[in-house]
Amino acid sequence: MKFYKLFFICFLLCSRILFASNLAKTKCTETPEVYDLENKPEGFNLSNNLRRKAGSADIAKGELIYIKGKVTDINCVPVQNAVIFIWQADANGIYQNIKDASNADPNFLGSGKYITNNLGYYNFITVMPGNYQNINFLVQxxxxxxxxxxxxxxxxxxSEDFIEQLAAPYTVDKNGTKTYRFNIVLGGHNKYTTY
Known part of the structure; x- marks a missing residue:
C-alpha cells in the first residue's frame, strides 16, 4: 500500500513539473497592429452594449452580433484590467462621429468600452457594420x-487590409445570432508572471 502512495505522489510531482515547463514554453502570437484613426471618436461610450443607449428601450437597426474574446500576453497568460475600446459603423455604414451623420442610426452608440475580468475575458453586444467589414479596437x-x-x-x-490572423471565427446559437471570437495577444509579458 505504501508503494502505491509513493508512486501516486511521484506521479503528481512529475506531472506538475512537466506542466509548468510546458506552460513556460508556450507562446502566443502577438496580434498585428493596424493603426487606423480615420473614424476614431473623440470620446468613447462607456457601455459594452452598442445597440442601445442607456435608459432607452429602442434598439439599433441591423443584425445583432456578439463579440467575445480573451486578452493575453505573449506567454498566453491572461491580462486582467485591460481596457478595450471599440468603434464601428452602424448597419447603414455610417460612423457616428463624422460631420454629416444625418443618416446615422440614432439608437446606435458607435463605440463602447469593456475592462477585462481576472481571466482576461471581454464581450460586446453590437450590430453588423454596413459597408465597413471590420471593427476597430484599441487596447490599453x-x-x-x-x-x-x-x-x-x-x-x-x-478588405484590402485584411490580415488572416485578425479574422474572427464565429458560432451561431439556436436563435441564429452570431458570436465572433476575437482573442488579442499583447506584446511583452505580464509583470506578475515569472516566465
Whole structure:
C-alpha cells in the first residue's frame, strides 16, 4: 500500500513539473497592429452594449452580433484590467462621429468600452457594420504598449487590409445570432508572471 502512495505522489510531482515547463514554453502570437484613426471618436461610450443607449428601450437597426474574446500576453497568460475600446459603423455604414451623420442610426452608440475580468475575458453586444467589414479596437493597459488593431469577419472579409490572423471565427446559437471570437495577444509579458 505504501508503494502505491509513493508512486501516486511521484506521479503528481512529475506531472506538475512537466506542466509548468510546458506552460513556460508556450507562446502566443502577438496580434498585428493596424493603426487606423480615420473614424476614431473623440470620446468613447462607456457601455459594452452598442445597440442601445442607456435608459432607452429602442434598439439599433441591423443584425445583432456578439463579440467575445480573451486578452493575453505573449506567454498566453491572461491580462486582467485591460481596457478595450471599440468603434464601428452602424448597419447603414455610417460612423457616428463624422460631420454629416444625418443618416446615422440614432439608437446606435458607435463605440463602447469593456475592462477585462481576472481571466482576461471581454464581450460586446453590437450590430453588423454596413459597408465597413471590420471593427476597430484599441487596447490599453499600464504594463503593455497600447495596441490599435481591427477585427475582421471571417465569413465576409474582402478588405484590402485584411490580415488572416485578425479574422474572427464565429458560432451561431439556436436563435441564429452570431458570436465572433476575437482573442488579442499583447506584446511583452505580464509583470506578475515569472516566465
Amino acid at each position: 493597459h499600464p504594463d503593455f504598449i497600447e495596441l490599435h488593431t481591427k477585427m475582421f469577419f471571417s465569413d465576409n472579409s474582402k
